Amino acid sequence: MLAATKHVGLDIEAPGITKGPIEMPSLPKPLTLEEKKYMLAVERGDLAYCRRMIQRAHRRGSININCVDPLGRGALTLAIDGENLEMLEVLVVMGVRTKDALLHAINVEFVEAVELLLEYEELVHKEGEPYSWENVDWNISMFTPDITPLILAAHRNNYEILKILLDRGATLPMPHDIKCGCEECLRDSNEDSLRHSMSRVNEYRALASPSLIALSSNDPILTAFQLSWELRNLAFAEPECKTEYWELRRQCQKFAVDLLHQSRSSQELAIILNHDPESPSYEDGEHMKLARLELAINYKQKKFVAHPNIQQLLAALWYEGLPGFRRKPMVQKCLDVSQVALLFPFYCMLYMVAPNTATGKLMRKPFMKFLIHASSYLFFLLILILVSQHAEVQVTLLFGTETMKTALQEQLLKQRGNSPTFLEWVVVIYVLGFIWEETMEISREGMRCYLRNMWNFIDFTRNSLYVGTTLLRVAAYVQQCREISKDPATAYIPREQWDDFDPQLVAEGLFAAANVFSALKLVHLFSINPHLGPLQISLGRMVIDIVKFFFIYSLVLFAFACGLNQLLGYFADLERVRCYHLPGGIPDWENNGDACMKWRRFGNLFESSQSLFWASFGGVGIDSFELTGIKTYTRFWGLLMFGSYSVINVIVLLNLLIAMMSNSYAMITEHSDIEWKFARTRLWLSYFEESATLPPPFNIFPTPKHIMKLLGMRKEDKLRRMSTRHCSVNYLYQVRILVCWTNTLSIHHRDERKERQEKERDYRYTAVMRSLVWRYVSTMHRQAEDNPVTEDDINEVKTEVSAMKCQLLEVLGKNGMDISCADSKEIDDHGQEDAHVGATSHEGLPSGSCDRRRGAGPTQGATSGERGLSGKVPAYCQAGRHQLIRSQVGGGRARSMPGVSTSGQQV
Template identity: 40%
Template sequence: MAQFYYKRNVNAPYRDRIPLRIVRAESELSPSEKSYLNAVEKGDYASVKKSLEEAEIYFKININCIDPLGRTALLIAIENENLELIELLLSFNVYVGDALLHAIRKEVVGAVELLLNHKKPSGEKQVPPILLDKQFSEFTPDITPIILAAHTNNYEIIKLLVQKGVSVPRPHEVRCNCVECVSSSDVDSLRHSRSRLNIYKALASPSLIALSSEDPFLTAFQLSWELQELSKVENEFKSEYEELSRQCKQFAKDLLDQTRSSRELEIILNYRDDNSLIEEQSGNDLARLKLAIKYRQKEFVAQPNCQQLLASRWYDEFPGWRRRHWAVKMVTCFIIGLLFPVFSVCYLIAPKSPLGLFIRKPFIKFICHTASYLTFLFLLLLASQHIDRSDLNRQGPPPTIVEWMILPWVLGFIWGEIKQMWDGGLQDYIHDWWNLMDFVMNSLYLATISLKIVAFVKYSALNPRESWDMWHPTLVAEALFAIANIFSSLRLISLFTANSHLGPLQISLGRMLLDILKFLFIYCLVLLAFANGLNQLYFYYEETKGLSCKGIRCEKQNNAFSTLFETLQSLFWSVFGLINLYVTNVKAQHEFTEFVGATMFGTYNVISLVVLLNMLIAMMNNSYQLIARRAADNLRRHHQYQEVMRNLVKRYVAAMIRDAKTEEGLTEENFKELKQDISSFRFEVLGLLRGSKLSTIQSASATKESSNSADSDEKSDSEEEVARQQAAAGPSESGIALGSRGLGARGDPNLPGLSEQCVLVDHRERNSDSLGVQMSKRVCAFTSEKVVVEDTVPIIPKEKHARDEDASLDYDLHLKDTVSHEDYVTTRL
């Protein structure tokens, strides 16, 4: 296994070990560079600034150095969301590279704004291209800032980029054969597909659509439809395109959720893209809702606001219909249904009259249409029962009274289908399966009428039906009329959608038909395969003599596999158990042939019944469960439009940001940001303390020198007196003498090696009248680590030993706390 790592030396010791070594070593960082990157990681502003300044002067470090994780100092600052460090690094013209993309991915809005406003260096300050490594970039070349921002769906970042005038490349059509698409696909098909997917993922961003589209609803509709079509072509990325299509549909639905009044809702649903097509009478035709149905936007149509408007339009003349008792509803519908012939005649005579306008209401129109269709089915029932019987042996019988009554309905159905096809177009017409069913039904009725006319004109004689030809026009017309009756009865299922209980069942049945078609495709393949084999085996044993009945419909079945057509029938009916096993026997004593035939017949039944049939049941059950979960969804001018759209977009964006903040909670990024802020604050405070301490010490030293020069003459005259006072006071009180002339510091000359450092401390004292008086205190530390504190008014300590203990300190550069004890201020450094 060692050869998988590197070439192994034959004479190497420890043959049972796999020696390891680094084969892809990275460049090591110098200590200064490590310290520089570590300071950036901790947020030490002062140290980073110092390193950058030294780099400009001494060139000791590379300010664009990379840590073991492949991050530059700028990327580290972006990850920590330290805007001060980012601004500092940009001021020193560090290499930006993909920093903008990293900031967008981390969604650091402040960093994105800084990087967008940053001017790239030019001339000698520019990083040479030879030093820039593009091979290991985290982003592919097709990922632009606007595309990545759209992927993150960050509204603020997208707005910043759009204000800068960025653009998204327009993707070509899926089946585009231009030179660019063909060459790109030939060179690298994966990169071409990935690039298309990234562009569509950006275009499907809700924030980008809401910000840059004049008509977000239309954009979402068209984009979801296009993505759905792409999923059928780009099979490798089918799930990604379907998810993007659902995202667009959900965006349109969520945007419609922001409507607050019926006026806003009506403006949206009645809006048309082409204003020239708007007529006075068609300004309230729900054009945008029809467009949503055309693009199959189920989520949009089933949205509660949309359904509420549809319900108000549906029950226009019946306010409070849903709150009425069921008995009142039944009686009302029954009365309107009985009066539908009167309503129809009145509408034909005066369509603009009050009664004509009343009939045009959707609910009234639905009841009249349902009553009319039920009457048509009742007439079909009378025709099938032959209430008005004529001579059954007449080859060309004349139409009966019931058939004459059926004819107006058939002509009306045909006219309705033609009108629908003319208004909506052929493409929209054929997309609806019910229209296809109506087309077949009307075609059967037209064929029946035509054949009956031919039979009535051509055949007028009486002749027993048994002697008629198999393809007699009357026989064919009767068969087609029977099939048309079946389609007419099944057409009643479309009315189930008006009921909340029967509607999901009808939708589930429609979805199951697709599963049945898939099953039939596989079943037909299996059926044809076994039919071909059995026919090849039994073709030689066909019985033709001495048989009064031939085929599987005889009392004693025979010749079940003699022809291909007969074999197909036999195998089909065997699924229902209507074929006996003895049909595999032959007259000759060919047991091997019988065994092979019986085995093939049994194998077919096992495959068709056990495997395929159970697979069909599972598929139908899965479809029903899916539809049952989504049953509720499946059941349910320009300036004004733009004004409403602006309000909807604002509400949608505000709701999206609010929900994102609510659902986000505390994450690891929040803790990292808090840690970085605390670390930056710590280093900032330390830097301020260092600066204030050094300035105080320098001012104290200057004051000390001036004080010493002023007292040099007096010291020579009173040296003996001072020595006697020092001896009486002890070495612990050598320290500070503050006179009326100001702050003076004087050390004990008898103590060798003493040096002092002083700090000014402001102290506010309160008098009896509650007025604060600002007092200045000075804290001085000697090498003996003792401090004596005196106010501007000299203080005589009560206990010298206690004063020495309170004034003791552990000298350090960090100021920890200050405690006041009566007239003393003990400062711990």
């Protein structure tokens, strides 16, 4: 048995590891027979026997009242595990050292024991000295050094214990940023990187406690959002603890959803979702800005956004102005939508002329605004289809006059120097409207919010391609007109004789790519549909999988392309010579067409990469290796490399991609409703905002509304400048002085009104938050009471029955009853259970799994009365005796406990 501490001569020099000698832990000593009886009496709740043993120990020193069993459990720990408050009071008052008993009481959620031990700590603690739970051997302690009572209570998420600790002044330091370079963080990381990382995890696990957030935050929902986002960033910054951080993030998200679930009226929900510390409070009937909901979307609180309470409110706002639309038959809905889609130009022109009419006000409603914008975009796609199909040519051939057909034939022959057609001018006007729409969105929301929406990247790419197309068409028109002015015959050069990178050809390529992005925007518009929306979410997730797969795929492809190009490059060059043997370097497709095809397969690194890529889709066969002059050995190695590539990329990696996509689809299917509602809400919010009512291209035309607004702003600026000039120059005149005072008073009243609105806003929101927190705590308490009976509850009842038996025997003995038979049976029981209390190995370690420790069951209100204690008791216990021995210790005085947290920001 090693009782003394020994030093082992092993110095650690690696960075991030504790340097210095490693200490041998001080393991428990074997228990004597009397100590075994003492520990067993504590476990069974025999108050009288324990009291006599402790008194005898104070007089004679026969036993060590602070002894521990082979599992490291002392008398206080056994009493706490059995939730025996009376036994705990006796042990504390009679001088048993508490050590980390407070942490054990918090760990098993024994509220009365926590109150008792906190009051005892206030009595005995001296300023500047460590607390009792800090005076332990951390090598064998159950808890790590960074665990404080408040952190442990937050880990257990016990509302009562947390409130007790916070009322007594306990604080929790805010963790430093993971990239913090302060002296303290650098020192801790260099000394022990593992402990530094685990300490951060423990601190964030405490901060993520729903009960701690509810008790310490004035805005629990905002705190849960911010902490959830911070934990997300930590999961990416510290992948070693990613699982723990993601679990804590889900816990914060669930807490926000549980609070939202407690809302009971539309008014409470509106106050929550419209709360903005920078804006006035929301009043019934006002336009909902939904600032808190936008914040939830920015923090990716998908379950919060998809909650039925929020979705019901959003649906009511979405169909505002169209009463009964959702209850109409499907056929009637389609007819109404088709009517708006066909007549959208007339609606837009009417709004431009008279925006304040009934129809104009209806167009500002979210659903109508969506229909108008979607109809305009569908019309734009129709124009693109007509442009790509050369509709003007077809119409002229079908319905044009002979003169028009003759002019058309002349124009078709003259392929260079042509000006844009009418439909192409319509596309240009639409593009200007799109650019203006995106510009206004950036100015309204800011660049950061604009970049958070991935669909804005598609819009930006589409607009950029159209702008590039327009510029290249202008450059091509200028270049071709200059060439035609020098030689009119150049206007009739056919396309097959143009330069490969002619500006008009490049512009047509960009225009085709822009049309693809324009059509893809339909996917975003159809995300509002409950059937197509989840498919759009699945498509987006699969695109991410394809990007991940393509990275590995490209590495393998590049590796084999390098090898095949080096191996077959010489023979591919021979094929190229056969192809271009005609004078002037013209390819001989008629006689050597096969050589013209084969030399491109492995002529250079780029061509080799292309060949291997299309080989994945069956575009390249083994006949491509039949090159001029190739040797059998070289051909064999080429085919072997090509076969290896096919096995790796075509069979293995492509099947891996299929598995990844299947897994993503399965994950999306499990959460399809939440993912779809979150995406739909983002789309809805874009139409709830006070954005442009008119869609492109109508938004670029000036309207009377904009003209009047512009004139009103100029008039207001002019009056403000006149008022300022009068106040600063002509202040000697009485009228001007009155004007100045009037302006000053109006500013003062405006400030007072603003301050009053801020107080009202904070009061209403705080009142709603307190109601939600109270309902949440009550619900959690009721759910805890409804838990079924567990083994811990049975063990607790057994302990109470045993303690009651011992107390009954004591009372009967004091009243002259003969209890010798019961005493002898007790002694026999003690002897039979000695093996459990004191079984040890030769080195003092537990010899077997004989742990009978009781877990933490639901908190039970134990009762105890004051009992007279006799014998030798320490002086400090005598002084605080009457304060400690009570059934409810919550009336003790509160004291700030710097030992819980010596520094840092308070929660």
